[in-house]
Amino acid sequence: MIEVGAVSRIRIVGIGCHPGQLTAEAREAIAACDYVIAADKGSGDGPDDPLLALRRAVCADLGVELVAVPDPPRDRDDPADYDGAVLDWHDARAAAYGSLIASRPGTVGFLVWGDPAFYDSTIRVVDRLDLPYDVLPGVSALSLLAARHRIVLHEVGRPVLVTTGRRLHGEVAAGHDNLVVMLDGGLQAASLPGAWDIWWGANLGSPHEELVAGRLGDVVDDVRAARRRAKDADGWVMDTYLLRRR
Numbered sequence: 634m635i636e637v638g639a640v641s642r643i644r645i646v647g648i649g650c651h652p653g654q655l656t657a658e659a660r661e662a663i664a665a666c667d668y669v670i671a672a673d674k675g676s677g678d679g680p681d682d683p684l685l686a687l688r689r690a691v692c693a694d695l696g697v698e699l700v701a702v703p704d705p706p707r708d709r710d711d712p713a714d715y716d717g718a719v720l721d722w723h724d725a726r727a728a729a730y731g732s733l734i735a736s737r738p739g740t741v742g743f744l745v746w747g748d749p750a751f752y753d754s755t756i757r758v759v760d761r762l763d764l765p766y767d768v769l770p771g772v773s774a775l776s777l778l779a780a781r782h783r784i785v786l787h788e789v790g791r792p793v794l795v796t797t798g799r800r801l802h803g804e805v806a807a808g809h810d811n812l813v814v815m816l817d818g819g820l821q822a823a824s825l826p827g828a829w830d831i832w833w834g835a836n837l838g839s840p841h842e843e844l845v846a847g848r849l850g851d852v853v854d855d856v857r858a859a860r861r862r863a864k865d866a867d868g869w870v871m872d873t874y875l876l877r878r879r
């Protein structure tokens with residue numbers, strides 16, 4: 634636990650995948666913040682951090698200052714102790730945010746892409762600070778994928794497993810046959826054994842979003858081409874897909 638003292642409170646706000654998806658509740662919460670902190674991940678994917686730029690646009694629209702904090706480096710090269718590396722990274726982020734908040738007490742917002750409940754570390758990082766906080770949900774890429782394809786993510790009364798590209802093959806080997814995959818820059822589904830249907834989407838919510846659906850073996854090249862188009866058009870690409878065994 635990191636002591637940052639004084640009278641600060643934190644609001645973790647899901648902003649959806651596009652400024653147009655900000656809920657009324659989220660807008661009200663952001664507008665009432667003294668300032669917003671955003672991680673600046675630098676340029677892994679291009680000359681600027683495009684998702685930081687979107688957060689800036691939201692704050693500018695609502696008249697709230699955004700303070701960008703350089704993201705501490707993370708050991709991404711397949712560290713032997715993956716979980717330990719993630720915890721160290723969370724600690725480093727918490728330390729950076731804690732010292733900023735200690736110097737600027739007040740109501741501080743964190744804007745989280747999509748919904749803070751899915752594959753985002755903000756709640757875990759903020760929880761390390763000795764401060765009250767609340768969480769407001771946003772429209773996740775998961776919800777957007779289902780809506781765009783006009784599907785339910787699971788069959789009647791059946792489960793859906795949400796996982797990452799890194800774990801996909803292990804989860805399928807364990808018997809899962811209805812999975813949503815996030816954080817997969819390498820289309821791990823392409824090398825899965827067996828017959829699958831895929832409902833895939835990239836840059837959902839952006840003007841250049843791409844959708845592909847069909848039998849995985851038939852559409853895998855379409856997915857790769859659509860992924861390249863999205864990246865060329867927006868300068869960044871994030872994709873999410875549902876896989877269901879045929």
Ligand SMILES: C[S@@+](CC[C@H](N)C(=O)[O-])C[C@H]1O[C@@H](n2cnc3c(N)ncnc32)[C@H](O)[C@@H]1O
Nearest residue numbers: 650747748752773774815816836837871872873
């Ligand atoms: C760090 S996670 C954040 C998820 C986010 N909290 C949410 O609720 O959507 C990033 C992953 O979310 C998915 N994602 C986020 N935004 C997306 C978008 N606009 N279109 C498609 N997938 C997206 C991708 O799988 C990406 O690798």
